[in-house]
Amino acid sequence: MSAATAFQGQDVPASLFSDFAPPEAYRPHLLGGTLWVVDGVGPPVAFLAALIHGDRLHIDELDVLREHQGRGIGRRLLAHAIDHARARGLARLSLTTFRAIAWNAPFYASLGFVEWDPRDAPECIRKALAKEAAFGLKDRCAMRLEL
Ligand SMILES: CC(C)(COP(=O)(O)OP(=O)(O)OC[C@H]1O[C@@H](n2cnc3c(N)ncnc32)[C@H](O)[C@@H]1OP(=O)(O)O)[C@@H](O)C(=O)NCCC(=O)NCCS
Incomplete structure (x- = not known):
């Protein structure tokens, strides 16, 4: 997806620009009612895929097409997921992200x-961080939002 080109010039492995999860990977999110897609005239413009784990909504993926980034779509999608978690009576949200990239941890x-x-x-969060490290991603962190 073009969203990943936002990371060009950052210290990330080349595979980040080619190894994308297939659409089927988001089937559980779709079935769980926690996959939100922003439609455009052509392909979808953005999506947020999350899953409920107990009392926590974990965000697995948030992507906005490169040409639509920086227009508030990501912030609105995330606000929607937070509202959803609150409405479901969940205790918190979580995710893993790059600590020092402006549109990752500082944005969250x-x-x-x-x-x-x-x-x-x-x-499972520790395992996710270990998997990301094995994939070559550096300076990742987990984050949580208490509701
Ligand atoms: C992260 C992402 C989903 C944010 O969506 P977006 O629609 O571009 O973001 P928004 O326009 O809502 O901006 C949210 C904040 O991100 C930051 N931000 C966004 N683009 C930025 C850029 N190019 N440079 C610096 N900060 C940026 C700003 O802090 C911004 O807040 P502000 O509008 O109050 O200044 C999107 O940039 C993206 O798809 N990036 C590539 C994939 C990715 O990083 N996914 C998240 C993985 S955890």
Whole structure:
């Protein structure tokens, strides 16, 4: 997806620009009612895929097409997911992201997310961070938003 080209020039592995999850990977999110897509005239402009784990909504993916980035779509999608989690009575949201890239951790922090020490986070979050490290992603962190 063109969203990943936002990372060009950053210290990320080349595979980040070619290894995308197939559409089927988002079937559980679709079935769970926690996949939100922003439609455009052509292909979808943006999507947010999340899954509920107990009392937590975990965001697996948030992408906005490169040419539509920086127009507030990502912020609105995330606000929608937060509203959804609150309406469902969940306790928190979580995600993993790049700590120092402006449109990653600092963006989430602007919505109230705080870094989640992996030692205090659930096992699946620790596993996700380990998988990302094995994939060659550096300086990743987990974040959570308490509702
Ligand atoms: C992250 C992403 C989903 C944000 O969506 P977006 O529609 O571009 O973001 P918004 O326009 O709502 O902006 C949200 C904030 O991100 C930051 N931001 C967005 N684009 C930025 C850029 N090019 N440079 C610096 N900051 C940027 C700003 O802090 C902005 O807040 P502001 O509008 O109050 O200044 C989108 O940039 C994207 O798809 N990036 C590539 C994939 C990715 O990083 N996904 C998230 C992985 S955890």
